[in-house]
Amino acid sequence: MTRASDLPAASRRDHLIQTAGRLFARDGFHATGIDKIILEAGVSKKTLYSHFRSKEELILAVLRVHDSAFRNHFMRNVEKNGRDARSRLTGLFDAAENWFEEPGFYGCIFINAVGEYAQASPPIRSACQDFKNMMRAFILKLCREAGADEPEALADELALLFEGATVTAQVSGSSHAARTAKRAAQALISEHFSPA
Amino acid sequence: MTRASDLPAASRRDHLIQTAGRLFARDGFHATGIDKIILEAGVSKKTLYSHFRSKEELILAVLRVHDSAFRNHFMRNVEKNGRDARSRLTGLFDAAENWFEEPGFYGCIFINAVGEYAQASPPIRSACQDFKNMMRAFILKLCREAGADEPEALADELALLFEGATVTAQVSGSSHAARTAKRAAQALISEHFSPA
DNA sequence: GAGCAAGGAAACAGATCTGTTTCCCCATGG
DNA sequence: CCATGGGGAAACAGATCTGTTTCCTTGCTC
Numbered sequence: 001m002t003r004a005s006d007l008p009a010a011s012r013r014d015h016l017i018q019t020a021g022r023l024f025a026r027d028g029f030h031a032t033g034i035d036k037i038i039l040e041a042g043v044s045k046k047t048l049y050s051h052f053r054s055k056e057e058l059i060l061a062v063l064r065v066h067d068s069a070f071r072n073h074f075m076r077n078v079e080k081n082g083r084d085a086r087s088r089l090t091g092l093f094d095a096a097e098n099w100f101e102e103p104g105f106y107g108c109i110f111i112n113a114v115g116e117y118a119q120a121s122p123p124i125r126s127a128c129q130d131f132k133n134m135m136r137a138f139i140l141k142l143c144r145e146a147g148a149d150e151p152e153a154l155a156d157e158l159a160l161l162f163e164g165a166t167v168t169a170q171v172s173g174s175s176h177a178a179r180t181a182k183r184a185a186q187a188l189i190s191e192h193f194s195p196a
Numbered sequence: 197m198t199r200a201s202d203l204p205a206a207s208r209r210d211h212l213i214q215t216a217g218r219l220f221a222r223d224g225f226h227a228t229g230i231d232k233i234i235l236e237a238g239v240s241k242k243t244l245y246s247h248f249r250s251k252e253e254l255i256l257a258v259l260r261v262h263d264s265a266f267r268n269h270f271m272r273n274v275e276k277n278g279r280d281a282r283s284r285l286t287g288l289f290d291a292a293e294n295w296f297e298e299p300g301f302y303g304c305i306f307i308n309a310v311g312e313y314a315q316a317s318p319p320i321r322s323a324c325q326d327f328k329n330m331m332r333a334f335i336l337k338l339c340r341e342a343g344a345d346e347p348e349a350l351a352d353e354l355a356l357l358f359e360g361a362t363v364t365a366q367v368s369g370s371s372h373a374a375r376t377a378k379r380a381a382q383a384l385i386s387e388h389f390s391p392a
Numbered sequence: 393g394a395g396c397a398a399g400g401a402a403a404c405a406g407a408t409c410t411g412t413t414t415c416c417c418c419a420t421g422g
Numbered sequence: 423c424c425a426t427g428g429g430g431a432a433a434c435a436g437a438t439c440t441g442t443t444t445c446c447t448t449g450c451t452c
Contacts, residue, residue: 031226031312033410044431046413050429107310107314110367114367115224118302119223161360164358164359164360167359231438239399240401242400
């Protein structure tokens with residue numbers, strides 16, 4: 001068990017964000033009360049509110065941290081396992097499969113956040129849009145590096161497959177959608193390269 | 197304004213489901229209190245609880261009604277606008293575009309429900325899985341009627357595109373994803389037919 | 393007109409929510 | 423040894439949540 005009281009303030013902040021993120025992902029945002037978060041994190045309410053002005057600010061911090069952490073982890077995974085640029089494109093969906101099979105996978109936290117806060121909190125909605133834009137930019141970079149004919153069009157299509165696989169994995173509770181997406185991606189990719 | 201008090205009991209039930217569904221879709225499930233629902237529906241709390249044992253039961257009723265209503269509406273739209281069986285496959289995404297452009301579009305209510313209740317309420321999760329299975333079955337039927345080579349595989353792929361477009365439209369607030377999905381679908385479909 | 397049933401309005405109960413404040417402990421530095 | 427300050431525990435405030443109950447009005451039927 002992590003002893004939060006032994007940590008310096010900066011780490012305690014990270015620890016809170018980590019804990020809150022896990023609970024938000026698993027149970028949802030409204031369903032996760034502040035009391036549950038501080039209990040799980042082993043921290044007092046006073047400490048939480050010394051780091052975050054409100055629950056909304058904590059949610060935003062969770063989303064920001066998760067944004068960069070997930071993208072780092074995911075991009076590294078894709079870049080490492082793909083030999084050439086083109087195989088990295090299908091590698092997107094191998095990385096997705098790994099993600100879906102992680103024990104703490106409850107779908108994309110940004111999509112869930114939009115479902116709960118799209119109308120109530122524009123900043124939260126913006127954070128989610130930012131994430132999707134960054135992911136799309138990463139896919140686009142891969143498409144360019146692979147030399148696709150219309151990289152923008154291909155990136156949009158692959159991003160759709162990725163979203164679809166994520167949601168389907170969340171609802172079904174199975175990672176099988178990743179394989180379907182990969183198969184579809186292969187077909188789409190081969191259409192976006194001039195005949196060698 | 198609909199005068200709820202003038203309606204027979206059966207219609208009042210429908211009216212409550214309709215109203216609750218609109219609020220759930222727009223603001224989320226936890227964020228929509230019973231008080232807001234009865235205020236908007238013009239009905240007393242006593243009446244609501246005479247029709248539904250609990251909020252969860254109301255949510256389940258909303259999901260069940262929305263399931264059949266949406267599928268009816270959507271299937272009719274697809275069947276009507278597609279001349280031949282194959283054009284009905286791409287027509288899926290024309291219907292999606294229409295859906296995304298409706299004023300009250302806030303994404304797929306089932307996906308949002310899973311985000312909020314996957315862990316807390318197995319019945320709600322089941323209702324969402326049922327919906328996704330029915331949609332997949334409809335797409336599969338279209339694939340078979342069109343004479344696709346591997347209808348199951350194609351149906352899975354098109355369903356992924358459909359999910360991806362829905363989520364992307366929700367997060368971005370634009371219906372553009374429907375066109376991207378249609379373009380990708382055309383490529384996938386052409387691969388699933390033996391060369392004429 | 394009398395009786396009856398449905399439903400609205402609103403009080404109520406009890407839990408839970410976010411966020412603030414108080415009090416106390418304890419470690420650290422002079 | 424003492425002062426200071428960070429943080430835990432918990433009370434507190436005030437709002438809001440689900441769900442129940444009470445009381446009253448209204449309209450329908452006999």
